[in-house]
Amino acid sequence: MSNWLVDKLIPSLSRSSSEKRSSNVPEGLWRKCVKCDSVLYRPELERNLDVCPKCSHHMRISARKRLDYFLDKENREELFADIEPVDKLKFRDSKKYKDRLSSRAEGNR
Ligand SMILES: [Zn+2]
Incomplete structure (x- = not known):
């Protein structure tokens, strides 16, 4: 893929080249396939269920998105939505579980 294409269509991939980006192309409108490197128009990709x-x-999708694709929109009821994960084990891998939970909470709600 040429640098021009990357700069014009996928500003998020060319952060190092320059800060200024094309004003009429909203960020995140394009997505690159991780397997074949095709540049894909995001609304079309979503119509094709990612x-x-x-x-x-098959692109990676969030759990919420998977449920939306899988379940009918009508007559759906989420149970126990108020239950939050807790760090009973004080678990740590490459990062503290407590920190993962707090970054998750900032991202989702
Ligand atoms: Zn592909």
Whole structure:
């Protein structure tokens, strides 16, 4: 892929090249397939349920999005939505579980 294409269409991929970006292309409108490197128009990709139309690669999606794709919109009721994860074990891998939970809370709610 040429640098021009990356700069013009996928500003988030070319952060190092320059800060200024094309004003009429909203950020995040394009997504690159991790398997075939095709540049995909995000609304079209979402219509295709996040499956690459070029190579049929299934993109990574969030749990919420998976539920939306899988379940009917009507007559759906979320149970126990108020239950939050807790760090009973004081668990730590590459990072403290407590920190993962707090960054998750900032991102989702
Ligand atoms: Zn692909």
